[in-house]
Amino acid sequence: MTPHDLEHYLYEHIPLSLDMAVRVLEASPDLVRLEAPLEPNVNYRGTVFGGSASAVAILAAWSLLFLRLRDHPRKPRLVIQRNTMEYLRPIQGKFEAVCQANEEDRFAAFVDGLGRRGKGRIELSAELLATGERVGLLVGTFVALSEAP
DSSP: OOHHHHHHHHHHHOHHHHHTTOEEEEEOSSEEEEEEOSGGGBOTTSSBOHHHHHHHHHHHHHHHHHHHHTTOTTOOEEEEEEEEEEEOSOOOSOEEEEEEOOOHHHHHHHHHHHHHHSEEEEEEEEEEEETTEEEEEEEEEEEEEOSOO
């Protein structure tokens, strides 16, 4: 799936991504990099609203899992179960959310649980970057639920 294809999918299936003007810069099963501008995500202080920053980070991690499970025979639904968000400094302009696949053994266990029990759980992190600096970190637990045996 190309970055353009993923972007179109997100706009169609997660309309908030369109409202937030999220752009997909990179999209592979190993790395997802999203970008969002300040304007539709601004708060009353003229910086990025924390909820927008969190949403883009969640979207990056969700998208990585989506790409990794796209051809899985069980056609899983992906949901976030819980997350924590650490904001390191205010974001004053466009920003990126980057989720990179690490620890293949954890992903293998996630897929194994999905195959055997119809449910897999994994923890992923996504970094927020602005002007080349890390400005936030999301750690989220995602669950894949089988739609078909």
